[in-house]
Structures are given as structure tokens and as C-alpha cells.
Amino acid sequence: MTDLNASERGAVTGTGVRSRPRAALPALCVTQITSWGIVYYAFPVLNPQITTATGWSTGATTAAFSAALLVSAIAGIRVGRIIDSHGPRTVMTTGSVLGVTSVLIIASASNLPVFTAGWLLAGLAMAATFYQPAFAALTRWWAPDHVRALTVVTLAGGLASTAFAPLTATLASHLSWRATYVVLALILAAVTIPAHALALKAPWPEPFTPTGLHDDVGVEKVTRTRPFWMLATTLTLSAFTVSAAVIALVPLMIERGYTSTEAAWALGLGGAGQTLGRTLYATLARHTSPTTRTITLVALGALTTAALAITPGPYAMLVALSIAAGTVRGNLTLLQATAITDRWGTTHYGRLSGLLAAPTTTAAAIAPFAGTAIAAPLGGYPQLFIALAAISAAACITGLKTTPSRARNNGPAPGTTKLFPK
Numbered sequence: 001m002t003d004l005n006a007s008e009r010g011a012v013t014g015t016g017v018r019s020r021p022r023a024a025l026p027a028l029c030v031t032q033i034t035s036w037g038i039v040y041y042a043f044p045v046l047n048p049q050i051t052t053a054t055g056w057s058t059g060a061t062t063a064a065f066s067a068a069l070l071v072s073a074i075a076g077i078r079v080g081r082i083i084d085s086h087g088p089r090t091v092m093t094t095g096s097v098l099g100v101t102s103v104l105i106i107a108s109a110s111n112l113p114v115f116t117a118g119w120l121l122a123g124l125a126m127a128a129t130f131y132q133p134a135f136a137a138l139t140r141w142w143a144p145d146h147v148r149a150l151t152v153v154t155l156a157g158g159l160a161s162t163a164f165a166p167l168t169a170t171l172a173s174h175l176s177w178r179a180t181y182v183v184l185a186l187i188l189a190a191v192t193i194p195a196h197a198l199a200l201k202a203p204w205p206e207p208f209t210p211t212g213l214h215d216d217v218g219v220e221k222v223t224r225t226r227p228f229w230m231l232a233t234t235l236t237l238s239a240f241t242v243s244a245a246v247i248a249l250v251p252l253m254i255e256r257g258y259t260s261t262e263a264a265w266a267l268g269l270g271g272a273g274q275t276l277g278r279t280l281y282a283t284l285a286r287h288t289s290p291t292t293r294t295i296t297l298v299a300l301g302a303l304t305t306a307a308l309a310i311t312p313g314p315y316a317m318l319v320a321l322s323i324a325a326g327t328v329r330g331n332l333t334l335l336q337a338t339a340i341t342d343r344w345g346t347t348h349y350g351r352l353s354g355l356l357a358a359p360t361t362t363a364a365a366i367a368p369f370a371g372t373a374i375a376a377p378l379g380g381y382p383q384l385f386i387a388l389a390a391i392s393a394a395a396c397i398t399g400l401k402t403t404p405s406r407a408r409n410n411g412p413a414p415g416t417t418k419l420f421p422k
């Protein structure tokens with residue numbers, strides 16, 4: 001395999017010398033951990049304290065969080081188009097500033113409308129700083145070895161909950177939820193703003209066009225095909241399950257008699273599972289077609305979700321299941337990151353991935369609120385997890401129809417053997 005450090009010095013491809021900023025990959029690793037850890041994973045840990053201190057309902061606070069994810073889904077389409085044209089530096093630096101501002105607004109909110117407004121702003125920050133813009137940057141800078149770079153950044157990103165769920169719980173045990181968010185906002189500012197501003201300065205190269213892929217196919221033509229919509233449906237159903245399960249894990253464990261700290265550690269160790277899962281993705285990609293691994297990973301997501309539903313304890317077993325579920329989530333992240341290039345190439349990656357991410361992020365936005373809302377009518381969080389497992393099982397069916405017709409006739413699946421030479 002090509003050494004990542006060597007590739008950072010530049011590589012000659014069909015489009016000429018590709019400038020790969022030496023600091024970009026490590027910087028994005030650090031900023032993904034920090035951004036996800038503070039803007040996303042701190043909320044499920046702090047929400048019980050927020051509702052207790054303010055009197056706001058869990059449904060209302062979770063709805064605000066879901067609204068942020070919905071804004072992220074909508075804004076992500078435009079973000080992808082901007083990055084395709086101009087690169088990631090301005091977008092991601094601005095997103096970091098918005099992220100810090102939003103967390104401070106949330107921390108100081110005196111009423112629910114202001115709290116919600118803070119989360120709406122956080123949605124814009126998510127669209128500009130989370131995986132999608134990072135994936136777009138790495139896919140363009142590192143092609144044709146982009147899968148390796150994506151794996152590295154998602155390995156790091158998987159540590160977000162591992163690092164920040166326990167840290168948030170520890171801060172909250174000594175500070176109010178408002179003071180905890182202020183401390184986290186200062187960390188977010190110190191880490192992500194300078195990293196994005198200084199490390200993403202390389203020239204934005206022309207897209208890499210490997211032989212046999214579908215870069216000649218226009219965006220509009222791709223988005224009118226059945227495989228694209230079946231892929232979007234499959235990933236959307238899976239994203240709904242994953243997002244709802246992540247946010248519901250803490251209340252599931254509290255309902256079973258565990259403390260909020262124990263639940264936070266289980267959630268955090270699930271993040272370690274994500275990192276483990278991402279180390280396995282390259283091997284899976286070598287030996288499976290995009291459609292086969294899509295169905296396999298979604299099915300494993302259904303199994304781990306069902307296992308969490310039917311296992312009341314002991315604590316060590318629940319932690320093990322959380323790690324297993326995290327392992328699947330880690331692979332699903334890379335599956336979505338490579339779904340476009342595996343089937344249609346890299347030319348319109350930012351825009352196509354934004355379009356693909358819009359329904360999946362919308363599902364992830366709705367899921368926390370929907371999960372909280374239907375848990376009680378279903379009879380509790382174990383029953384909710386059973387329902388989520390059934391949704392993932394349904395996604396396996398639509399996953400069967402995600403292979404573009406041209407890909408069926410082009411030999412090995414793009415993104416497998418060609419990107420992982422022996």
C-alpha cells in the first residue's frame with residue numbers, strides 16, 4: 001500500500017501533481033474528535049441535567065437537538081457544492097466559529113426558544129465541520145488513495161464519544177450544565193478554529209478520474225437512477241436506527257437501573273468500538289462488492305440493536321454490546337463516505353454526497369426526537385430498540401438494489417481491489 005506520509009508530499013496522477021497539505025489529515029483528525037465530541041456527544045450526557053434544572057421537557061430539548069441535525073442536512077447540500085468549487089478552508093473555519101457561538105448561546109439560554117435558536121445555529125456548524133466536508137476535502141486531495149485517508153480520519157473521529165462523553169460527565173459532576181458547556185466551547189474554539197484556518201491552505205486540485213468509474217455521468221442523471229434512490233433509502237433507514245439508538249442508549253441504561261455515569265461510559269466505549277470497526281473496513285472492502293458490504297453492515301446493525309433490546313445486564317455485557325454496535329457504526333460511516341466514489345466516481349463527490357447525506361441526516365435529525373416520543377407508547381426503551389432493529393432489517397431489502405447497471409459490467413467493484421492493491 002502507498003504510505004500516507006509519502007503521499008502527502010504529492011503524487012502524480014492523471015490530473016497532474018496533486019498538492020496534499022501535510023497538516024490537513026492530522027488536523028482533521030483532531031477537529032473531528034473535538035467537534036463531534038462537543039457539538040454532538042455532549043448533549044445526550046447533559047440532557048438529563050438540563051431538563052432537571054430548567055423544567056423543560058425531554059421531548060422539547062431533544063426536538064431542539066433534532067432541529068439542529070435537520071438544518072445540517074439541508075445546509076449540507078450547499079456546503080458540498082461550495083467545497084467542490086472552492087475547497088474546504090473557508091467553510092470549515094467559518095463552521096468552527098459558528099460552532100463555538102452556538103454552544104455559548106445554548107449555555108446561556110434563559111428560555112426554550114433561545115435554547116432552540118442555539119441548536120439551529122449549531123446545525124449550520126455541523127454541516128460545515130462534521131464528516132461530510134472533511135470527506136469531500138480528503139477525497140479530492142488524496143484520490144486515488146482517499147479510502148486510506150478517510151479511514152484514518154474516521155478512526156480518529158470514532159474517539160469523539162470516548163473522549164468527550166466521560167469528560168462531559170466529569171465536568172457536569174462538578175459544574176452546572178451551563179458552565180460545562182462554556183468550558184467545552186472554549187475547548188472547541190482553541191482546537192478547531194486555528195486548525196481549520198491554518199491546515200487547509202493547499203491548492204484545490206482538479207478531481208481525479210480513475211478508469212472504469214462513472215465520473216462522466218452528470219449529477220442530474222445519477223440522481224434520477226433507481227440505484228441512487230435505493231442507496232439513499234437504505235442509508236436513510238440505517239441512519240435513523242443508528243441515531244436513535246445512540247441517543248437512547250443512556251436512557252435505556254438508566255431505565256435498567258444504571259447510573260448516568262455508567263451509561264455515559266457505555267456510550268463512550270461504544271465510540272472505541274467505532275474506531276475498532278474502521279480498522280476492519282479496508283479488509284471488508286477488498287473482499288466484497290459495495291452492495292454486499294452495504295447489506296452485511298446494515299444487517300449487523302439490526303442484530304446489535306436487537307441484542308441491546310433483549311439484554312438487561314450485567315453491565316459488562318451491555319458495555320460489550322455497545323462496543324459491538326459501535327464497531328458496526330464505524331463501518332457504516334466509511335460505507336457512506338465511499339458509497340459515491342464506489343459507484344459514480346469523484347468529480348461531483350461534494351454535491352452527490354451532499355444530496356445523499358440530506359435524507360440520511362434528516363433521518364438522523366428526526367430519530368432522537370422520534371425515539372424519545374415513541375418509547376413510552378411502545379412500553380419503554382427496550383421495545384424502542386426492537387422497533388429500530390426491525391427498521392434496519394427493512395433497509396437490507398432496499399440495499400439489494402444499489403448497484404448501478406454499468407458497475408455490473410465493469411469487473412471488480414470500484415473502491416475495492418483498485419484502491420487496495422496487494
